[in-house]
Amino acid sequence: MKIAVLAGDGIGREVTAEAVKVLRAAVGRTRPMELVEAPIGQAGVDLAGDPLPPATLQAARDADAILFGSVGIPGDEAIPYGMRPGASLLRLRKDLDLFANFRPAFLFPELVAASTLKREVVEGLDLMILRELTGDLYFGEPRGIAPNAAGAMEGFNTMRYSEPEIERIAHVAFRAARGRRSKVCSVDKANVLETMQLWRTVVTRVGREYPDVELRHLFVDAAVMLLMKEPKSFDVMVMGNVFGDILSDAAAMLTGSIGMLPSASLGAGRKGLYEPVHGSAPDIAGRDIANPLAAILSAAMMLRHSFDDEATAARIHGAVGRVLREGLRTADIHGPGTTQVGTRTMGDAVVEALKT
Numbered sequence: 086m087k088i089a090v091l092a093g094d095g096i097g098r099e100v101t102a103e104a105v106k107v108l109r110a111a112v113g114r115t116r117p118m119e120l121v122e123a124p125i126g127q128a129g130v131d132l133a134g135d136p137l138p139p140a141t142l143q144a145a146r147d148a149d150a151i152l153f154g155s156v157g158i159p160g161d162e163a164i165p166y167g168m169r170p171g172a173s174l175l176r177l178r179k180d181l182d183l184f185a186n187f188r189p190a191f192l193f194p195e196l197v198a199a200s201t202l203k204r205e206v207v208e209g210l211d212l213m214i215l216r217e218l219t220g221d222l223y224f225g226e227p228r229g230i231a232p233n234a235a236g237a238m239e240g241f242n243t244m245r246y247s248e249p250e251i252e253r254i255a256h257v258a259f260r261a262a263r264g265r266r267s268k269v270c271s272v273d274k275a276n277v278l279e280t281m282q283l284w285r286t287v288v289t290r291v292g293r294e295y296p297d298v299e300l301r302h303l304f305v306d307a308a309v310m311l312l313m314k315e316p317k318s319f320d321v322m323v324m325g326n327v328f329g330d331i332l333s334d335a336a337a338m339l340t341g342s343i344g345m346l347p348s349a350s351l352g353a354g355r356k357g358l359y360e361p362v363h364g365s366a367p368d369i370a371g372r373d374i375a376n377p378l379a380a381i382l383s384a385a386m387m388l389r390h391s392f393d394d395e396a397t398a399a400r401i402h403g404a405v406g407r408v409l410r411e412g413l414r415t416a417d418i419h420g421p422g423t424t425q426v427g428t429r430t431m432g433d434a435v436v437e438a439l440k441t
């Protein structure tokens with residue numbers, strides 16, 4: 086198992102350290118594991134003058150899987166695109182053609198009280214947001230800021246999806262649904278945008294190859310509303326890059342905290358990039374208070390998808406559940422009757438729970 090560890094910036098470093106700790110403890114001596122650490126994001130700029138240094142890209146290409154933390158620094162939205170920490174992650178996803186981003190929103194029973202919604206609305210929640218990750222406004226050309234014909238500065242980005250790009254993510258959605266509750270909800274904005282009109286046409290056509298899977302279409306505005314109103318009515322929700330970015334953070338409120346949401350970015354093969362959905366959280370970085378469970382659960386997804394080790398993945402999931410049952414909580418999910426702990430203590434507790 087060759088794993089590139091790209092911890093990045095801010096709390097990315099703190100939570101990745103805990104994920105690595107848990108990974109080492111869970112895998113133990115059962116398989117040889119080589120961890121290759123490399124800088125990315127602002128850490129890449131500081132060390133090598135590039136948010137994605139060539140050596141880091143090479144380490145990611147050479148690895149069987151990538152464990153990613155988060156990238157970003159305060160005010161980075163003002164940095165030119167190429168040098169912006171976030172651009173490193175986008176380049177990596179594109180270079181490795183990791184087009185299918187699985188963002189499960191699963192509510193641990195112990196965290197029902199931490200959810201923003203009422204118990205009956207969220208109890209037992211288990212939905213999968215599948216976000217297309219290498220197209221859309223994120224990568225469409227032309228893009229930029231330039232003077233327009235009237236001499237005013239104009240910012241522009243292009244929403245683009247080709248038929249093959251939509252087809253491949255649609256197939257992933259229907260196949261994923263077959264292993265779950267056989268329902269796909271495709272989220273678009275076909276009532277306004279041509280790109281999304283094509284999206285709906287292609288998803289509908291691909292859906293005919295999966296007559297056993299129920300297909301429903303929603304416009305993104307209604308989808309967000311229904312996600313909050315009746316989240317348990319969904320199974321797999323498939324959507325483009327931009328809507329997936331937004332809806333997955335919204336889903337965090339159903340599961341108690343963004344610190345609970347892991348993700349897997351996959352391509353055609355077994356290789357994947359695994360990262361918490363959250364960012365570098367500069368507001369809490371360096372204080373040992375970030376929730377490391379999303380990163381730890383991302384490591385479990387890595388074992389499942391890249392190394393076909395369902396048993397160890399399930400052990401990690403079980404250990405997280407046990408720690409929550411014991412009442413341990415980081416600040417973001419802390420409430421009455423629970424014990425607040427820091428990032429490192431939470432990681433240690435998961436390692437301990439693996440032994441029982």
Ligand SMILES: NC(=O)c1ccc[n+]([C@@H]2O[C@H](COP(=O)([O-])OP(=O)(O)OC[C@H]3O[C@@H](n4cnc5c(N)ncnc54)[C@H](O)[C@@H]3O)[C@@H](O)[C@H]2O)c1
Pocket residue numbers: 096100154155156157158159161171174343344360361362363364365366367368369374375376377379417
């Ligand atoms: N995948 C990534 O690397 C990624 C994802 C999102 C944002 N970012 C970057 O991160 C930086 C900050 O962005 P943001 O503030 O919009 O989003 P963020 O996800 O970093 O933080 C949003 C809020 O959630 C909290 N939070 C996030 N993760 C948490 C955790 N594990 N435990 C407890 N609380 C947590 C933060 O304290 C903050 O209040 C920006 O530079 C942004 O571009 C990176």
Ligand SMILES: CC(C)[C@H](C(=O)O)[C@@H](O)C(=O)O
Pocket residue numbers: 156171172174175330362364
């Ligand atoms: C940091 C940023 C580029 C990234 C995205 O928008 O994809 C993040 O928000 C995410 O959700 O992974």
Ligand SMILES: [Mg+2]
Pocket residue numbers: 330331334362
């Ligand atoms: Mg995001």
